[in-house]
Amino acid sequence: MLGYLTKRLIQMTVVLWVVSLIVFMMMSFTGDPVFMVVPIDATDAEIAQARRILGLDQSLFVQYVKFLTSIFEGDFGRSYVFRQPALDLILQRMPATLEMVLVAMALAVVISIPLGVYAGAHPGSRISKTIMAGSLFGISLPGFWVGMMLIYLLAVQWGWFPSSGRGDTVEVFGMRVSLLTADGWTHIILPAVTLSLGTMAILLRITRAGMMEVGRQDYMKFARAKGVAPRDVLFRHGLKNSLIPVVTIFGLQIGDLIAFATITETIFSWPGMGKLLIDSIYRADRPVIVVYLMLVALIFVVINFLVDLLYTLIDPRITLK
Amino acid sequence: MSVQKQALLEVRDLKTRFYTFAGVVNAVDGVSFSVGRGEILGLVGESGGGKSVIGFSILGLIDPPGKVDDGEILFGGVDLRRKSEKELQKIRGKEIAMVFQDPMTSLNPLQTVGEQIDEMLRLHSDLDGKARRARCIEMLSDVGISEAEKRLNNYPHQFSGGMRQRVVIAIAMIAGPQLIIADEPTTALDVTIQSQILKLMKQQVREREASMILITHDLAVVSQMADEIVVLYCGKIVEKGPKQDLISKPAHPYTQGLLGSIPKLHDRQDRLTQIPGTVPDVRNLPQGCNFRERCPFAQARCAEEEPEQHALDAGRSVACHFPLEQELAP
Numbered sequence: 330m331l332g333y334l335t336k337r338l339i340q341m342t343v344v345l346w347v348v349s350l351i352v353f354m355m356m357s358f359t360g361d362p363v364f365m366v367v368p369i370d371a372t373d374a375e376i377a378q379a380r381r382i383l384g385l386d387q388s389l390f391v392q393y394v395k396f397l398t399s400i401f402e403g404d405f406g407r408s409y410v411f412r413q414p415a416l417d418l419i420l421q422r423m424p425a426t427l428e429m430v431l432v433a434m435a436l437a438v439v440i441s442i443p444l445g446v447y448a449g450a451h452p453g454s455r456i457s458k459t460i461m462a463g464s465l466f467g468i469s470l471p472g473f474w475v476g477m478m479l480i481y482l483l484a485v486q487w488g489w490f491p492s493s494g495r496g497d498t499v500e501v502f503g504m505r506v507s508l509l510t511a512d513g514w515t516h517i518i519l520p521a522v523t524l525s526l527g528t529m530a531i532l533l534r535i536t537r538a539g540m541m542e543v544g545r546q547d548y549m550k551f552a553r554a555k556g557v558a559p560r561d562v563l564f565r566h567g568l569k570n571s572l573i574p575v576v577t578i579f580g581l582q583i584g585d586l587i588a589f590a591t592i593t594e595t596i597f598s599w600p601g602m603g604k605l606l607i608d609s610i611y612r613a614d615r616p617v618i619v620v621y622l623m624l625v626a627l628i629f630v631v632i633n634f635l636v637d638l639l640y641t642l643i644d645p646r647i648t649l650k
Numbered sequence: 651m652s653v654q655k656q657a658l659l660e661v662r663d664l665k666t667r668f669y670t671f672a673g674v675v676n677a678v679d680g681v682s683f684s685v686g687r688g689e690i691l692g693l694v695g696e697s698g699g700g701k702s703v704i705g706f707s708i709l710g711l712i713d714p715p716g717k718v719d720d721g722e723i724l725f726g727g728v729d730l731r732r733k734s735e736k737e738l739q740k741i742r743g744k745e746i747a748m749v750f751q752d753p754m755t756s757l758n759p760l761q762t763v764g765e766q767i768d769e770m771l772r773l774h775s776d777l778d779g780k781a782r783r784a785r786c787i788e789m790l791s792d793v794g795i796s797e798a799e800k801r802l803n804n805y806p807h808q809f810s811g812g813m814r815q816r817v818v819i820a821i822a823m824i825a826g827p828q829l830i831i832a833d834e835p836t837t838a839l840d841v842t843i844q845s846q847i848l849k850l851m852k853q854q855v856r857e858r859e860a861s862m863i864l865i866t867h868d869l870a871v872v873s874q875m876a877d878e879i880v881v882l883y884c885g886k887i888v889e890k891g892p893k894q895d896l897i898s899k900p901a902h903p904y905t906q907g908l909l910g911s912i913p914k915l916h917d918r919q920d921r922l923t924q925i926p927g928t929v930p931d932v933r934n935l936p937q938g939c940n941f942r943e944r945c946p947f948a949q950a951r952c953a954e955e956e957p958e959q960h961a962l963d964a965g966r967s968v969a970c971h972f973p974l975e976q977e978l979a980p
């Protein structure tokens with residue numbers, strides 16, 4: 330176990346290092362950020378000075394080493410726009426994004442797994458066919474369109490939900506949380522639904538496929554021969570056995586959710602880090618983009634690790650090596 | 651003649667069909683037999699004969715597109731076909747338990763053996779956690795698993811095939827069923843393990859005065875185990891009777907063929923091909939006797955008229971126009 334953890338830690342570090350390299354290269358080859366910080370009428374001397382201050386006058390290698398060491402010190406530089414540490418900016422916005430992603434994930438799981446189990450257990454039934462047709466919509470309708478539709482109908486036309494912003498928040502451990510207020514919930518529900526539709530549809534289909542496969546296994550029939558009620562056969566014997574692919578896809582989908590959160594946040598003016606990213610890309614605010622990318626990479630790597638741990642919890646035949 | 655034992659299970663004219671795209675499969679076509687209390691009935695026939703379908707029909711576990719279309723399944727005098735799913739759940743496992751063919755696949759790979767045995771007691775007894783655990787340990791030792799207490803926490807993949815089948819038998823036995831349906835319980839096991847498992851099953855059944863339907867394609871296995879034998883071909887019974895008589899003086903050519911295919915020790919391969927030809931397609935059965943194309947004794951009448959089941963002496967019956975001369979055998 331300890332050996333495994335060390336190995337995984339090294340692996341994760343290597344991945345993050347490679348990401349840092351890619352991020353650095355991308356940043357170095359896309360435009361000259363010096364013009365973001367100097368006034369329009371700056372003289373050549375002023376530009377040169379700014380370049381020196383930003384360290385842009387040194388060789389790429391030296392720049393990269395500096396970049397890497399400051400990352401290790403948790404220093405990603407200051408935002409060119411806000412003149413604040415870029416990491417702080419992102420961290421301030423992160424709870425809003427995570428909150429939305431979390432609600433979207435929860436929605437996806439709570440809705441898609443029972444429906445997927447049902448559709449997998451009764452593949453021919455009319456209800457299952459309806460569920461599957463619905464899931465096709467979830468997969469094929471673009472999220473931004475669904476978001477705009479929801480805003481148009483539920484917010485503008487009928488006025489059931491607010492169309493933008495985050496609503497009342499409460500501070501918990503220094504983070505602003507909207508899930509603790511009713512107003513916060515009314516604000517989060519539309520963006521979260523929009524965000525979760527795609528994942529919901531995919532999880533549903535994976536769960537269904539898994540249940541159909543598992544349904545053919547002898548142990549399911551044996552469970553029924555033991556006198557287990559049909560619902561318990563499905564959920565206590567079947568579901569867990571079809572969970573490995575579900576967990577795998579779910580892990581991957583979290584990445585998708587974070588990525589698509591940028592679009593959803595833009596549509597709903599949700600003050601999260603995704604919206605900050607989009608704004609920063611427009612303004613070529615390099616440090617903020619770097620923090621975002623590195624942070625997302627870190628989240629990915631950690632989730633991957635957690636998914637592997639989860640495998641061993643689900644299936645005793647899988648061991649950590 | 652001995653007094654007829656009171657029947658625990660009586661199957662009358664059972665018809666189970668599968669309504670597939672390719673046509674209707676008469677998997678079980680008018681089968682009648684009974685199992686006395688404390689009796690072991692061997693259900694024999696080549697693969698595809700409908701043996702498993704009979705087993706699942708009794709338990710009400712035929713899934714669409716299959717359906718039990720007709721007949722009665724009297725268990726202790728009550729027709730199981732008239733029971734609701736809820737009522738059947740109380741019968742499955744508690745009154746009638748099943749042992750499947752492949753212990754590698756009949757246990758849930760993600761639950762410990764202990765959980766899977768305990769599930770039976772949770773479903774079918776009022777015992778509390780501690781008492782259930784004690785019962786599980788006792789049962790596991792009964793089926794010959796050493797260090798039972800420790801083994802409860804193991805998962806199926808930590809057991810060998812033979813050991814897993816012992817676990818399955820423990821599961822089948824623990825709620826004290828009156829009838830055990832064992833569907834090819836040793837087919838997936840090594841030859842050396844087979845006889846151990848059969849011995850264990852026989853001992854368990856006898857000890858508890860339970861009855862058993864032993865399903866197998868291997869007449870050698872039933873001849874070791876059964877009191878009565880039912881021979882099945884294409885979903886129909888071709889011959890039934892007490893084991894000794896049936897084995898020593900088979901009346902149906904198919905039974906004789908199966909007997910001829912009992913392997914001599916160490917010679918197990920190709921034993922089923924010793925009856926020439928193959929089982930006909932059940933969706934498209936020939937007119938007349940189903941066995942006609944493989945039967946060395948077939949005559950013109952066999953092609954026209956399907957043989958009816960008719961009684962012989964000593965509680966035997968056969969469905970053949972020209973039953974073998976019983977005097978031939980010693």
Ligand SMILES: Nc1ncnc2c1ncn2[C@@H]1O[C@H](COP(=O)(O)OP(=O)(O)O)[C@@H](O)[C@H]1O
Nearest residue numbers: 668670675677696697698699700701702703932
């Ligand atoms: N789910 C099913 N769908 C269609 N046909 C089936 C199904 N299950 C069994 N059958 C048919 O029923 C017949 C009897 O099968 P089975 O009882 O499994 O045979 P046995 O156990 O004697 O080998 C076979 O011809 C098989 O094709």
Ligand code: SF4
Nearest residue numbers: 939942945952970971
């Ligand atoms: S009825 Fe005719 S074909 Fe059929 S088993 Fe008897 S002798 Fe053979």
Ligand SMILES: [Mg+2]
Nearest residue numbers: 701702703833
């Ligand atoms: Mg079978």
